[in-house]
Amino acid sequence: DTGVSQDPRHKITKRGQNVTFRCDPISEHNRLYWYRQTLGQGPEFLTYFQNEAQLEKSRLLSDRFSAERPKGSFSTLEIQRTEQGDSAMYLCASSSTENYGYTFGSGTRLTVV
Amino acid sequence: EDQVTQSPEALRLQEGESSSLNCSYTVSGLRGLFWYRQDPGKGPEFLFTLYSAGEEKEKERLKATLTKKESFLHITAPKPEDSATYLCAVTSYSGGYQKVTFGTGTKLQVIP
Numbered sequence: 001d002t003g004v005s006q007d008p009r010h011k012i013t014k015r016g017q018n019v020t021f022r023c024d025p026i027s028e029h030n031r032l033y034w035y036r037q038t039l040g041q042g043p044e045f046l047t048y049f050q051n052e053a054q055l056e057k058s059r060l061l062s063d064r065f066s067a068e069r070p071k072g073s074f075s076t077l078e079i080q081r082t083e084q085g086d087s088a089m090y091l092c093a094s095s096s097t098e099n100y101g102y103t104f105g106s107g108t109r110l111t112v113v
Numbered sequence: 114e115d116q117v118t119q120s121p122e123a124l125r126l127q128e129g130e131s132s133s134l135n136c137s138y139t140v141s142g143l144r145g146l147f148w149y150r151q152d153p154g155k156g157p158e159f160l161f162t163l164y165s166a167g168e169e170k171e172k173e174r175l176k177a178t179l180t181k182k183e184s185f186l187h188i189t190a191p192k193p194e195d196s197a198t199y200l201c202a203v204t205s206y207s208g209g210y211q212k213v214t215f216g217t218g219t220k221l222q223v224i225p
Contacts, residue, residue, distance in 0.1 A: 042215030043215045
């Protein structure tokens, strides 16, 4: 297992289009997290899965954002009707225990034009 | 609301010039404090977890310490390859679930 994989690495989309990102966590990790990071800022929590259950969702996450983790393996993050303010790096992380450091993927950089 | 403040925002060191990065936090019920390293265009890389005041962790030229209000990341005799942004994060419980709050990071540049 080579770590957390994210696809695509880069995505340029026109405003109003829908985009979907994929994250493949470390196989033995049952916890999966999505974060968003803009330039010069730390990662900002979006949502958290334990196995296939979405246990927490940030209040900052509008209803245009949805995430799934079918069968508790890979996860997808979809953004509908993208806006320029959605431009950011979207990071996925996984962990096996509650209070240990996460393993992050390299992220998907979204640019909305 | 949990808060994490890192200082300085940016730090420029000569190779071999030791220094410290600061992470001040306000959190109700600290479960753990994390340090990460982030290179440009990549996701953060986990360095350390500290759980209680007085705890210290070391890895190569890095040493992390924790008090009840802040954590320090000490860099001894840094090399150019230590150049990166160093992120601090705290975990607490909110609404029954673990919550993680990141600081904005300290961008470290080590000059040969």
